[in-house]
Amino acid sequence: QKEVEQDPGPLSVPEGAIVSLNCTYSNSAFQYFMWYRQYSRKGPELLMYTYSSGNKEDGRFTAQVDKSSKYISLFIRDSQPSDSATYLCAMSTLIQGAQKLVFGQGTRLTINP
Amino acid sequence: DGGITQSPKYLFRKEGQNVTLSCEQNLNHDAMYWYRQDPGQGLRLIYYSQIVNDFQKGDIAEGYSVSREKKESFPLTVTSAQKNPTAFYLCASKFQAGGSYEQYFGPGTRLTVT
Numbered sequence: 001q002k003e004v005e006q007d008p009g010p011l012s013v014p015e016g017a018i019v020s021l022n023c024t025y026s027n028s029a030f031q032y033f034m035w036y037r038q039y040s041r042k043g044p045e046l047l048m049y050t051y052s053s054g055n056k057e058d059g060r061f062t063a064q065v066d067k068s069s070k071y072i073s074l075f076i077r078d079s080q081p082s083d084s085a086t087y088l089c090a091m092s093t094l095i096q097g098a099q100k101l102v103f104g105q106g107t108r109l110t111i112n113p
Numbered sequence: 114d115g116g117i118t119q120s121p122k123y124l125f126r127k128e129g130q131n132v133t134l135s136c137e138q139n140l141n142h143d144a145m146y147w148y149r150q151d152p153g154q155g156l157r158l159i160y161y162s163q164i165v166n167d168f169q170k171g172d173i174a175e176g177y178s179v180s181r182e183k184k185e186s187f188p189l190t191v192t193s194a195q196k197n198p199t200a201f202y203l204c205a206s207k208f209q210a211g212g213s214y215e216q217y218f219g220p221g222t223r224l225t226v227t
Contacts, residue, residue, distance in 0.1 A: 043218035098163050103155035
């Protein structure tokens with residue numbers, strides 16, 4: 001079993017729809033939870049960064065963490081064609097004082113105009 | 114402009130040859146990382162370095178080597194011992210190795226070995 005599981009998709013929705021992306025994890029030592037966006041042939045860029053259970057909102061994006069269920073989500077409201085990308089969840093723990101990120105497989109998202 | 118640069122963007126090599134991928138950052142970050150990305154597998158950690166002249170193996174270090182002689186540079190060598198070297202390689206850096214600081218990624222190098 002992988003430490004972090006993410007549905008690879010692909011996911012295709014019409015412009016304006018609400019998108020829900022999810023990851024589950026098995027390691028209760030994970031402390032920080034992140035969502036990265038990666039456009040084709042580019043490096044990932046950080047979208048959201050959360051520490052504890054609960055919600056965090058930034059514009060059209062909302063990140064949700066449920067530590068009791070080991071489940072995290074990213075919601076995108078009023079989705080735009082420019083949101084078309086691969087979305088990677090990542091979780092971190094400390095190994096010998098250094099942060100180690102464990103990534104999900106990534107979900108490829110397409111927003112259709 | 115501050116950031117991470119990786120060169121070249123595309124790299125082609127024949128099987129059996131070693132190849133070195135460049136990663137430079139001018140963010141004054143202490144920690145640097147190398148990841149490999151394959152389709153459907155997300156990012157996997159190859160090596161990381163917390164400070165100059167020190168580095169540790171990640172989850173898939175076999176067939177790779179690194180050096181950290183300068184704070185701003187963390188080159189990765191893909192050796193002929195790496196069984197499946199064709200992949201997208203990403204370098205990242207972070208202000209400090211521990212703590213809740215963001216990892217910044219470079220644009221990546223796509224390596225094709227035939």
